[in-house]
Amino acid sequence: MEDYRVPYEALLDEIRNEFNDFKIVHKRTDRLSHRIDRLLCWVTLGGQREYLTRYHTVLGNTLYVPDGWDSTPYLDRIITLRHERVHLRQRRRYGGIGMAFLYLIPFFPLGLAYGRARIEWEAYAETVLATAELKGVETARSASMREYVVRQFTSGAYGWMWPFRRQVDAWYDEVLAKLDRQVSRR
Numbered sequence: 001m002e003d004y005r006v007p008y009e010a011l012l013d014e015i016r017n018e019f020n021d022f023k024i025v026h027k028r029t030d031r032l033s034h035r036i037d038r039l040l041c042w043v044t045l046g047g048q049r050e051y052l053t054r055y056h057t058v059l060g061n062t063l064y065v066p067d068g069w070d071s072t073p074y075l076d077r078i079i080t081l082r083h084e085r086v087h088l089r090q091r092r093r094y095g096g097i098g099m100a101f102l103y104l105i106p107f108f109p110l111g112l113a114y115g116r117a118r119i120e121w122e123a124y125a126e127t128v129l130a131t132a133e134l135k136g137v138e139t140a141r142s143a144s145m146r147e148y149v150v151r152q153f154t155s156g157a158y159g160w161m162w163p164f165r166r167q168v169d170a171w172y173d174e175v176l177a178k179l180d181r182q183v184s185r186r
């Protein structure tokens, strides 16, 4: 199996060049992350219980990582970093307050958080593109990958942020179409 440690380190360097104070913090050893975990679990009525164990979160220029980050294959860490780099750029684009407004305020009411859904979609589009590049177009096109991404929007994971499956499916189709255009240009 190809070792992706070098490209992983290169991507980290790239991100540090773009965001000087970028750093990675493990949620498990971070008190703020534990507080957010309890709050999210409560607000989503238990829909989000995996904040510490599964989700990556950008706050400021810090990436908070869940358990198992250090043993995650470099390839998957690259795909995650590509997604999170989109959030770092969004924060630069909208500013900290603007990002908080888009991300947190529309959190209420749960389930109709269009601003968050679009922010998150931009990042998941990058996840799909990075997956196609690194794991092959077939993986990006697979039903299981689509299901995983769509569920991030329609389930309690992010507070049912956009529970309209057909629309999220249509977004996914757009990304795949873009992918096909890129492939056919090569």
Ligand SMILES: [Zn+2]
Binding pocket: 083, 087, 120, 123, 124
């Ligand atoms: Zn995200």
